[in-house]
Amino acid sequence: MPETARRIVLASRPVGEPKPADFRLEEFPVPQPGPGQLLLRTKWLSLDPYMRGRMSDAPSYAKPVGIDEVMEAGTVSEVAASNNEKFAKGDIVLSRAGWQTHIVSDGSGLRRLDPKLAPISTALGVLGMPGMTAYTGLLEIGAPKAGETVVVSAASGAVGSVVGQIAKIKGARAVGIAGGPDKCNYVKNELGFDDCIDHRGADLAERLKAACPKGIDVYFENVSGPVWDAVFPLLSTFARIPVCGLIAQYSATELTEARYTAPQVFRAILTKRLTIRGFIVTDFAAKHGDFQRDVAQWIKEGKIKYREDIAEGLENAPQAFMGMLKGKNFGKQLVRIAE
Amino acid sequence: MPETARRIVLASRPVGEPKPADFRLEEFPVPQPGPGQLLLRTKWLSLDPYMRGRMSDAPSYAKPVGIDEVMEAGTVSEVAASNNEKFAKGDIVLSRAGWQTHIVSDGSGLRRLDPKLAPISTALGVLGMPGMTAYTGLLEIGAPKAGETVVVSAASGAVGSVVGQIAKIKGARAVGIAGGPDKCNYVKNELGFDDCIDHRGADLAERLKAACPKGIDVYFENVSGPVWDAVFPLLSTFARIPVCGLIAQYSATELTEARYTAPQVFRAILTKRLTIRGFIVTDFAAKHGDFQRDVAQWIKEGKIKYREDIAEGLENAPQAFMGMLKGKNFGKQLVRIAE
Numbered sequence: 001m002p003e004t005a006r007r008i009v010l011a012s013r014p015v016g017e018p019k020p021a022d023f024r025l026e027e028f029p030v031p032q033p034g035p036g037q038l039l040l041r042t043k044w045l046s047l048d049p050y051m052r053g054r055m056s057d058a059p060s061y062a063k064p065v066g067i068d069e070v071m072e073a074g075t076v077s078e079v080a081a082s083n084n085e086k087f088a089k090g091d092i093v094l095s096r097a098g099w100q101t102h103i104v105s106d107g108s109g110l111r112r113l114d115p116k117l118a119p120i121s122t123a124l125g126v127l128g129m130p131g132m133t134a135y136t137g138l139l140e141i142g143a144p145k146a147g148e149t150v151v152v153s154a155a156s157g158a159v160g161s162v163v164g165q166i167a168k169i170k171g172a173r174a175v176g177i178a179g180g181p182d183k184c185n186y187v188k189n190e191l192g193f194d195d196c197i198d199h200r201g202a203d204l205a206e207r208l209k210a211a212c213p214k215g216i217d218v219y220f221e222n223v224s225g226p227v228w229d230a231v232f233p234l235l236s237t238f239a240r241i242p243v244c245g246l247i248a249q250y251s252a253t254e255l256t257e258a259r260y261t262a263p264q265v266f267r268a269i270l271t272k273r274l275t276i277r278g279f280i281v282t283d284f285a286a287k288h289g290d291f292q293r294d295v296a297q298w299i300k301e302g303k304i305k306y307r308e309d310i311a312e313g314l315e316n317a318p319q320a321f322m323g324m325l326k327g328k329n330f331g332k333q334l335v336r337i338a339e
Numbered sequence: 340m341p342e343t344a345r346r347i348v349l350a351s352r353p354v355g356e357p358k359p360a361d362f363r364l365e366e367f368p369v370p371q372p373g374p375g376q377l378l379l380r381t382k383w384l385s386l387d388p389y390m391r392g393r394m395s396d397a398p399s400y401a402k403p404v405g406i407d408e409v410m411e412a413g414t415v416s417e418v419a420a421s422n423n424e425k426f427a428k429g430d431i432v433l434s435r436a437g438w439q440t441h442i443v444s445d446g447s448g449l450r451r452l453d454p455k456l457a458p459i460s461t462a463l464g465v466l467g468m469p470g471m472t473a474y475t476g477l478l479e480i481g482a483p484k485a486g487e488t489v490v491v492s493a494a495s496g497a498v499g500s501v502v503g504q505i506a507k508i509k510g511a512r513a514v515g516i517a518g519g520p521d522k523c524n525y526v527k528n529e530l531g532f533d534d535c536i537d538h539r540g541a542d543l544a545e546r547l548k549a550a551c552p553k554g555i556d557v558y559f560e561n562v563s564g565p566v567w568d569a570v571f572p573l574l575s576t577f578a579r580i581p582v583c584g585l586i587a588q589y590s591a592t593e594l595t596e597a598r599y600t601a602p603q604v605f606r607a608i609l610t611k612r613l614t615i616r617g618f619i620v621t622d623f624a625a626k627h628g629d630f631q632r633d634v635a636q637w638i639k640e641g642k643i644k645y646r647e648d649i650a651e652g653l654e655n656a657p658q659a660f661m662g663m664l665k666g667k668n669f670g671k672q673l674v675r676i677a678e
Binding site for chain 2: 237245260266267268272274
């Protein structure tokens with residue numbers, strides 16, 4: 001019986017939080033590579049918050065996924081068949097195959113991975129897009145100096161965990177914000193942050209203030225919402241705020257109630273001489289070599305640790321994705337598609 | 340009959356827009372310089388929007404003027420008597436004597452001016468703090484490239500006029516926003532901006548959009564309010580927004596109604612990769628030599644023009660200041676204190 005391919009397509013644009021009916025699992029015949037092409041079989045699928053943006057058709061930096069189109073994603077894939085002299089059967093590559101088991105590629109945009117250097121799944125996490133987001137946003141925009149205080153939310157996640165650990169490497173005080181005692185313990189005791197605040201409890205603003213007695217010099221913004229409300233009054237003069245995500249806003253159906261208004265934010269920008277700068281990882285593509293070299297070295301030295309949260313099987317990708325948007329994952333969210 | 344000195348002190352902290360009763364004119368004996376000191380007689384008094392901030396005790400980058408204390412200001416002053424070997428009677432100096440006719444100084448912080456090089460009043464305007472605010476904010480934060488579009492509000496004023504003219508020198512398209520047809524004509528026809536929009540008419544957003552067909556790459560923010568509301572939707576990807584003032588907010592007694600909320604602004608920061616950065620001129624003190632050299636040269640070459648709006652006599656300073664906050668001045672606002 002021939003192998004069958006499977007994919008998950010966008011069935012409808014979510015209103016508010018994505019729900020199972022916004023996704024549809026389809027079967028299709030395994031595609032056959034033509035001359036110069038290769039067939040990729042997905043091993044690991046990456047789930048990342050930015051995908052929520054691709055499900056909407058509001059203007060953004062990337063075009064949305066179309067209705068009935070395969071959901072976008074980075075993958076680690078194995079070359080299952082090759083008519084392309086640059087790749088051999090069995091090669092492991094970083095690809096953007098999307099939420100599906102198979103894809104035909106002409107080889108462009110693929111990066112070959114060496115399984116001996118690092119577990120291949122790390123190409124989607126600490127040594128991939130999330131790690132590079134942390135590295136470039138923190139170092140190019142945040143630019144923490146020794147003794148300064150760096151605060152990052154989603155601190156046990158793929159991006160936040162790397163932000164705080166690099167802050168420590170640079171001699172800064174790292175304070176994380178995470179959801180629940182298990183994540184906070186991990187951030188403090190395993191990752192070595194100086195402190196971690198549970199955003200689920202009462203008095204977030206008070207507890208964050210106590211953890212940042214000298215104010216906040218760098219706030220790595222990836223969630224917005226109540227965490228921003230707690231951070232804002234604590235920002236120091238000349239604080240830098242790299243903005244790489246706004247998870248709390250992604251599924252908002254109406255304008256979020258924000259504690260601080262735009263005029264209040266602008267007043268602080270002026271009086272505290274703040275820098276607020278948005279970025280996406282591809283803006284700093286020229287830094288990819290530096291990132292690979294530094295982070296691989298720091299992992300080897302034990303200065304950067306990482307954690308993965310693994311869902312099993314393509315059919316469970318929607319549930320894992322919806323959970324991730326609510327912070328249910330603990331570490332970089334992956335889906336294992338094939339052994 | 341001995342000469343009498345005069346000063347204007349802060350009588351009360353304004354609630355909303357400053358009113359005449361918030362100021363008090365006082366007479367006092369001309370102070371006598373002690374050993375090593377000198378007596379300064381004010382010739383020109385500078386009025387600038389930042390002084391509104393100093394009248395309030397809300398936290399800011401500088402401490403407020405105290406009740407019954409002399410209002411702060413930069414001045415151009417003449418040395419009337421000197422017991423200090425570094426200064427001679429008749430020297431002209433840039434000082435911060437405040438809103439008063441006389442002050443005793445120990446000589447520190449004074450900068451001697453050469454009346455042959457430029458009219459001495461320009462040390463308070465195009466060759467002084469406002470000119471340097473324009474120069475550093477535009478070049479260090481805005482960094483306009485040839486062909487980009489630069490928008491500046493209060494375009495006929497001390498800062499805005501220099502911002503637009505430097506933008507032109509750098510090959511950018513300069514679009515001003517000003518109040519009334521006279522100012523707009525001046526900005527276009529005298530200063531050489533590509534366009535100037537009257538913010539007093541209807542459909543500000545539509546007219547600004549027509550003047551910026553390729554969007555806005557640099558917005559030099561010095562007023563906020565409805566001008567920001569018109570600028571915001573037009574910002575291009577990677578736009579830079581130096582924030583040096585928020586005149587429209589300074590006298591607000593309650594939170595300004597802003598068309599765009601903080602979450603909307605943050606969404607644009609992320610999706611358009613905006614940079615918003617506050618600054619005050621002293622943050623770039625290291626650039627003072629470059630500023631003096633470049634702007635003096637550009638004035639000599641006719642590439643930078645300037646205009647002064649002169650009130651006569653210390654007693655008229657409050658009225659001129661209150662008018663300036665409403666945009667009634669036309670050019671750099673000065674008060675002539677003595678011939």
